[in-house]
Amino acid sequence: MPGWRAATAVPTPGKRARSRRRRKRLLVSVSRRSAAGFAFGPHYLSIARDADLVVIQITANATRTIDQKRALYAAIARNLADNPGVKPGNVFVNLVEVSPENWSFGDGLMQDGPPM
Template identity: 40%
Template structure:
């Protein structure tokens, strides 16, 4: 039950945005046991001065104006191996499908619990069973 927030340059075309969103969703289903059709994503385009990153790089990684920030909120508990596989597959797929450098695919994960989600109707669909 992830929610992906994707922040990128206003210059990115709708076709490339679609390839990015599909890459993230595919990586979730293949590496993190996310169910089919569990695709909730928010894409926000920004002017260049609204995407802030260290121009000198960080941890040995250099960035360009093509940077894509991806924040995924999902239920905590996935293994380190699953997270590493997810990071790798997202960067690989985005690079293969768009040409965006892997170095410009920046990802963070936010974990929470099943009861932190409402998928609509004001209900807690995954409420704990008493």
């Protein structure tokens, strides 16, 4: 199921693999917060959470369907439950969708925007 490239290696069903150049664009930032610096709603939307909460934010081009997004969220929760054993209620995913011209991967250039 190629398509998404995430730290959890969860692709979206039905999405074709991108070129090798695009797959190398994955950037991952991992940080750990102390209990004092990590505030969350332990029962927000009636979902039980605890101090093992994992927050995942994905910024990607706005190209996926609602069904692909649902499959992504479910696969991330399932994979994290399988390994390393995170409870599904402790998996919080935020997908931030942007258009291609909102990216600069370096050199002050807009690599994927419309031609100049």
